[in-house]
Amino acid sequence: MLIGVDWGTTRLRAYLIGADGWPVARKDSDDGLLNVKDGDFAGVLERTVGPWREDAPEDTPVLLSGMVGSRQGWVEAPYVGVPATAEALAAHCATVETPLGLVRIVPGVAIGQTVPRGGLARGDVMRADVMRGEETEVMGALEALGGDAGTFVLPGTHSKWVTVEGGAITDFSTYMTGEIFAAMKNHTILGKMMSRDEADREAYLGGVARGLALGPGGELMSALFGVRVEGLMGRLREASAASYLSGLLIGAEVGAASRGASSVTIVAAAALAERYARALEVAGVEARAAPPDTAARGLAKIAAALS
Amino acid sequence: MLIGVDWGTTRLRAYLIGADGWPVARKDSDDGLLNVKDGDFAGVLERTVGPWREDAPEDTPVLLSGMVGSRQGWVEAPYVGVPATAEALAAHCATVETPLGLVRIVPGVAIGQTVPRGGLARGDVMRADVMRGEETEVMGALEALGGDAGTFVLPGTHSKWVTVEGGAITDFSTYMTGEIFAAMKNHTILGKMMSRDEADREAYLGGVARGLALGPGGELMSALFGVRVEGLMGRLREASAASYLSGLLIGAEVGAASRGASSVTIVAAAALAERYARALEVAGVEARAAPPDTAARGLAKIAAALS
Numbered sequence: 219m220l221i222g223v224d225w226g227t228t229r230l231r232a233y234l235i236g237a238d239g240w241p242v243a244r245k246d247s248d249d250g251l252l253n254v255k256d257g258d259f260a261g262v263l264e265r266t267v268g269p270w271r272e273d274a275p276e277d278t279p280v281l282l283s284g285m286v287g288s289r290q291g292w293v294e295a296p297y298v299g300v301p302a303t304a305e306a307l308a309a310h311c312a313t314v315e316t317p318l319g320l321v322r323i324v325p326g327v328a329i330g331q332t333v334p335r336g337g338l339a340r341g342d343v344m345r346a347d348v349m350r351g352e353e354t355e356v357m358g359a360l361e362a363l364g365g366d367a368g369t370f371v372l373p374g375t376h377s378k379w380v381t382v383e384g385g386a387i388t389d390f391s392t393y394m395t396g397e398i399f400a401a402m403k404n405h406t407i408l409g410k411m412m413s414r415d416e417a418d419r420e421a422y423l424g425g426v427a428r429g430l431a432l433g434p435g436g437e438l439m440s441a442l443f444g445v446r447v448e449g450l451m452g453r454l455r456e457a458s459a460a461s462y463l464s465g466l467l468i469g470a471e472v473g474a475a476s477r478g479a480s481s482v483t484i485v486a487a488a489a490l491a492e493r494y495a496r497a498l499e500v501a502g503v504e505a506r507a508a509p510p511d512t513a514a515r516g517l518a519k520i521a522a523a524l525s
Numbered sequence: 526m527l528i529g530v531d532w533g534t535t536r537l538r539a540y541l542i543g544a545d546g547w548p549v550a551r552k553d554s555d556d557g558l559l560n561v562k563d564g565d566f567a568g569v570l571e572r573t574v575g576p577w578r579e580d581a582p583e584d585t586p587v588l589l590s591g592m593v594g595s596r597q598g599w600v601e602a603p604y605v606g607v608p609a610t611a612e613a614l615a616a617h618c619a620t621v622e623t624p625l626g627l628v629r630i631v632p633g634v635a636i637g638q639t640v641p642r643g644g645l646a647r648g649d650v651m652r653a654d655v656m657r658g659e660e661t662e663v664m665g666a667l668e669a670l671g672g673d674a675g676t677f678v679l680p681g682t683h684s685k686w687v688t689v690e691g692g693a694i695t696d697f698s699t700y701m702t703g704e705i706f707a708a709m710k711n712h713t714i715l716g717k718m719m720s721r722d723e724a725d726r727e728a729y730l731g732g733v734a735r736g737l738a739l740g741p742g743g744e745l746m747s748a749l750f751g752v753r754v755e756g757l758m759g760r761l762r763e764a765s766a767a768s769y770l771s772g773l774l775i776g777a778e779v780g781a782a783s784r785g786a787s788s789v790t791i792v793a794a795a796a797l798a799e800r801y802a803r804a805l806e807v808a809g810v811e812a813r814a815a816p817p818d819t820a821a822r823g824l825a826k827i828a829a830a831l832s
Contacts, residue, residue: 331758346754347747376750392750393743394713401708406701432742435784436700436777439745440654443683443699447653451638470743477742 219278221267222517225286226351227251230262231513234270239361239518241511243270251285259292260316271318279524280321281517284351287312287323297328297348301386304357308523324520326350327387347392351513352378356387358516359485359508369479370508373468373486373494375400379475393471399464402442411449414457421458422465426497429469438470464493472497483508526585528574529824532593533658534558537569538820541577546668546825548818550577558592566599567623578625588828590631590820591658594619604635604655608693611664615830631827633657634694654699658820659685663694665823666792666815676786677815680775680793680801682707686782700778706771709749718756721764728765729772733804736776745777771800779804790815 220235228250234243249262263280271278287295295312311322330346352372359370366385372378375396381389403409428441445463448454454462472494476482481504484491491507498505527542535557541550556569570587578585594602602619618629637653659679666677673692679685682703688696710716735748752770755761761769779801783789788811791798798814805812 328758330754346751346758346760348754348757391747392754393746394750395743395746397713398709398746398749401712402705405708405712406704429743433781434741435739435780435782436702436736436745436774437781438743439700439702439705439774439778440698440781442705443701444653447637447655447699450655451635451653453653467743467746471746473742474740474744474747475742477740 219274220518220521221270221274221278221280222514222521223263223267223280223282223286224284224351224354224513224517225250225282225291226284228253230266232266233511233514233517234267234274235514235518239515239522241514244514251288251291257292259286260318263316263321264318268318277319279521280318281311281324281521281524282321283324283354283513283517283520287325288350291323293323295323295325297326297331297350299331300327300329301383301388302327302353303386304519305523306386307353307357308520308525311520311524322524324354324517327353327390329389345391347390349378349380349390349392352380352390353387354516354520355485355512356380356382356516357519358512358514359483360385361515361519362509362512363483363506368481368483369476370483370485371475371494373484373490377471377475391475393475395467395471399467402463403460408442408445408459408463411446411456412460412463415460416457418455418458418461421454421461422493423496423500425462425465425467426469426472426500427465429466429471430473430497430501432470432473438466441466441470465497468493468497469500472501472503476501476503479503481506485512526581527825527828528577528581528585528587529821529828530570530574530587530589530593531591531658531661531820531824532557532589532598533591535560537573539573540818540821540824541574541581542821542825546822548821551821558595558598564599566593567625570623570628571625575625584626586828586831587625587628588618588631588824588831589628590661590824590827594630594632595657598630600630602630602632604633604638604657606638607634607636608690608695609634609660610693611826611830613693614660614664615827615832618827618831629831631661631824634660634697636696652698654697656685656687656697656699659687659697660694661823661827662792662819663687663689663823664826665819665821666790667692668822668826669816669819670790670813675788675790676783677790677792678782678801680791680797684778684782698782700782702774702778706774709770710767715749715752715766715770718753718763719767719770722767723764725762725765725768728761728768729800730803730807732769732772732774733776733779733807734772736773736778737780737804737808739777739780745773748773748777772804775800775804776807779808779810783808783810786810788813792819
């Protein structure tokens with residue numbers, strides 16, 4: 219048995235996980251970091267998973283993943299570099315003593331943390347990125363689907379595209395897609411044409427086509443103004459503008475991130491997974507969906523690697 | 526003599542213009558469209574330029590440009606298509622009778638207003654765009670600098686890149702650069718690292734280099750998250766993050782928009798013109814600045830073409 223918690227900024231998802239790696243009980247609340255008062259993480263944890271302890275063996279380990287391990291969280295679990303295996307994640311867990319016993323926190327993963335020996339040459343662009351929580355979901359998706367390699371997308375506020383080789387996370391990129399969508403819709407002139415909002419598949423696919431066709435550089439900033447232009451010219455209904463904008467941004471993301479991939483595994487809830495599946499289809503990339511509970515599966519896999 | 530007004534959403538810039546096309550008096554106020562109460566455009570105009578009428582000849586024409594000619598403005602002056610010459614702009618001015626006499630409003634310019642004969646083929650992406658006010662500034666810059674062709678950038682909330690051939694505007698694109706900067710800074714996680722803000726030339730140029738290096742698609746959305754990552758990794762000071770973000774977006778804009786241009790004329794106030802000049806320099810594109818009062822010069826040129 220294992221008690222696992224995917225503890226993010228806004229949500230907390232707790233699992234009681236059986237020996238086979240599948241959750242036998244779950245709790246989902248809005249006790250994310252932002253709602254933990256006075257740093258009382260131990261109290262929130264006790265209140266959430268305490269009842270499970272009464273039935274589970276005394277030594278049932280507790281493993282957390284997500285932003286709870288960030289500097290703004292409970293105890294910082296410093297990032298590990300790539301390649302990051304389940305064993306490396308297990309070996310670098312942070313620990314904290316609590317009334318519930320020892321609690322471990324899975325570290326995040328970073329690339330480009332250090333400048334290469336010799337420094338950056340003039341004109342060099344160094345790509346760096348971080349994730350926290352998604353590494354555990356990717357491990358779970360790998361475990362659930364079998365195999366030890368592939369490309370994974372975890373869409374959302376900050377979409378992650380993750381490359382796995384030989385069972386290790388070797389590369390990844392973050393796209394601010396969801397957050398840019400919200401900022402454009404709520405805080406720019408584009409929102410003025412979105413007083414109504416209906417899901418419009420045709421408009422979504424029109425946006426996807428535009429996003430996939432973007433050339434080098436910041437042409438996206440011009441295509442964004444195009445949302446307004448299409449409205450001004452009467453070719454985009456007000457109620458469809460948000461669907462078009464969503465398609466444009468997801469198409470732009472898929473166009474940049476899926477290059478070189480023949481197949482992508484989508485780790486997301488059904489509605490969002492469906493949007494990405496459509497965009498990947500238009501891009502000519504095979505898509506498959508990961509089963510649910512990838513965080514629980516990943517926590518189980520990392521817990522199994524704890525020595 | 527001519528009374529010319531560049532009347533935008535937030536600002537009003539009025540000029541008394543001599544026979545040589547140069548302004549002899551000017552007024553600048555925040556009586557933009559948003560501050561005109563009860564649609565009393567005539568009253569605001571009278572209050573602003575009325576005193577000039579006392580000295581100028583009775584038949585001094587009054588010509589307006591900018592958003593005052595939009596559907597949200599005073600009287601709509603429908604867009605003209607490309608190629609748009611000063612003569613075409615003059616021929617399509619909207620008119621309104623006022624206590625000051627007949628007032629004319631310069632139309633905006635649109636591309637891609639109509640779907641090509643035969644319709645769009647599947648996969649076709651139709652580029653459309655609109656401008657209002659910038660066409661007049663471009664005409665003024667052409668007049669001031671001589672020549673009848675070139676590439677012009679008018680940076681700002683919605684940056685315009687305009688191609689002129691044979692004295693006519695033949696193509697243009699809008700980039701939402703300024704508005705995206707504000708939305709990212711004020712309404713996303715990036716703003717959290719920008720509590721202080723100092724102009725940092727090195728950070729700006731670092732952002733420009735990243736923006737110019739963007740590949741196809743929406744890689745910009747990943748580079749935007751990179752602003753946060755650089756901060757997390759301690760490679761970007763909090764006070765320099767806004768400079769880096771500005772450089773990233775302007776570099777991305779220049780990278781996409783200046784392709785194919787060997788020389789670009791910048792139509793902007795000094796501080797913004799300087800930022801674009803630096804980015805163009807890094808991109809290897811020759812930059813020159815237009816002289817001030819391009820709107821007044823353009824209004825004079827269009828007025829001269831009124832039959």
